[in-house]
Amino acid sequence: MTHAAPLATHHTSMGLDSRKMAFWAFIGSECLLFGSLISTYLVYKGKSVVGPYPHDILNIPLTSGSTFDLLMSSLMMVLALAAVERGDMKWEKIWLFSTALLGLVFLGAQVMEFTEFVHKGLTISTNLFGCTFFVLTGTHGAHVAVGVLWLLTLWVRALQGKLGPANVTAVEITGLYWHFVDVVWIVIFTVVYLIQ
Amino acid sequence: MTEQSRPTAGAYLRVGAVLVILTVLEVGVFYVPAFRAVLVPVLLVLSAAKFTLVVMFYMHLKADSKFLTFLFGAPLLLAVGLMVALLFFFLGTLTLRGAAGAG
Numbered sequence: 463m464t465h466a467a468p469l470a471t472h473h474t475s476m477g478l479d480s481r482k483m484a485f486w487a488f489i490g491s492e493c494l495l496f497g498s499l500i501s502t503y504l505v506y507k508g509k510s511v512v513g514p515y516p517h518d519i520l521n522i523p524l525t526s527g528s529t530f531d532l533l534m535s536s537l538m539m540v541l542a543l544a545a546v547e548r549g550d551m552k553w554e555k556i557w558l559f560s561t562a563l564l565g566l567v568f569l570g571a572q573v574m575e576f577t578e579f580v581h582k583g584l585t586i587s588t589n590l591f592g593c594t595f596f597v598l599t600g601t602h603g604a605h606v607a608v609g610v611l612w613l614l615t616l617w618v619r620a621l622q623g624k625l626g627p628a629n630v631t632a633v634e635i636t637g638l639y640w641h642f643v644d645v646v647w648i649v650i651f652t653v654v655y656l657i658q
Numbered sequence: 659m660t661e662q663s664r665p666t667a668g669a670y671l672r673v674g675a676v677l678v679i680l681t682v683l684e685v686g687v688f689y690v691p692a693f694r695a696v697l698v699p700v701l702l703v704l705s706a707a708k709f710t711l712v713v714m715f716y717m718h719l720k721a722d723s724k725f726l727t728f729l730f731g732a733p734l735l736l737a738v739g740l741m742v743a744l745l746f747f748f749l750g751t752l753t754l755r756g757a758a759g760a761g
Contacts, residue, residue: 478723486726490733497737501744526685533681537674540716544667634718641716645709652705656688657698
């Protein structure tokens with residue numbers, strides 16, 4: 463009985479890493495998910511028969527800060543990837559932790575925003591705005607939470623000294639997820655918060 | 659289909675700076691009453707620029723295989739098409755109802 467040698471790489475016949483290719487296909491499917499949620503928000507925009515309405519309640523300074531925070535977390539993520547590629551153990555830990563920390567700050571701001579809205583009388587069942595707003599931003603927030611957990615897992619591996627140049631694809635895929643969460647927020651910030 | 663060279667840390671920082679400037683412009687445009695008439699197209703252009711920068715440089719689509727661009731771009735176009743179609747369908751229905759009501 464012969465045993466096949468384990469594959470060191472995961473390349474497809476196209477010369478692409480199969481994990482990366484599969485992840486891009488997943489991100490494509492996520493585009494459709496968020497496209498549907500954003501469409502639903504837009505279709506029902508301005509059709510609430512009772513308040514609070516978007517212009518009464520949306521906090522632009524807070525969400526501008528959240529947008530800046532998420533953009534900076536994307537920058538930290540690519541710097542973490544660059545550190546892993548060059549085998550810089552010290553900076554990969556720093557950048558990965560900073561990315562996760564900024565993700566947590568974003569989630570904290572979202573919790574503050576949701577709590578404020580509930581106190582002002584807007585819940586998921588108040589009106590069409592509340593329903594579509596909480597489903598869209600809540601789904602995005604859940605994605606951020608998953609991303610933070612994923613980043614912290616990588617950070618723990620980096621602390622254990624198990625994250626080197628051999629794991630570049632794993633870090634790159636985490637980065638792809640994190641940047642996707644960022645680009646979705648770029649769209650949500652414009653469509654939901656700025657175009658009222 | 660091999661990957662071209664990745665951006666350097668300096669390039670990542672420059673893209674980050676441009677993203678911050680675009681965000682400041684977005685928020686600035688929102689608060690300036692003079693831009694009220696062109697607010698929506700300006701915000702959409704700024705948002706699309708930020709989206710493109712992140713996807714091209716931070717997600718490396720500029721340097722990666724064109725097939726990955728297709729894997730992302732095709733569903734993205736489908737999602738945008740879905741959004742436009744739904745908006746036309748619902749807003750068009752409302753406009754027709756409004757016109758019928760007025761007539």
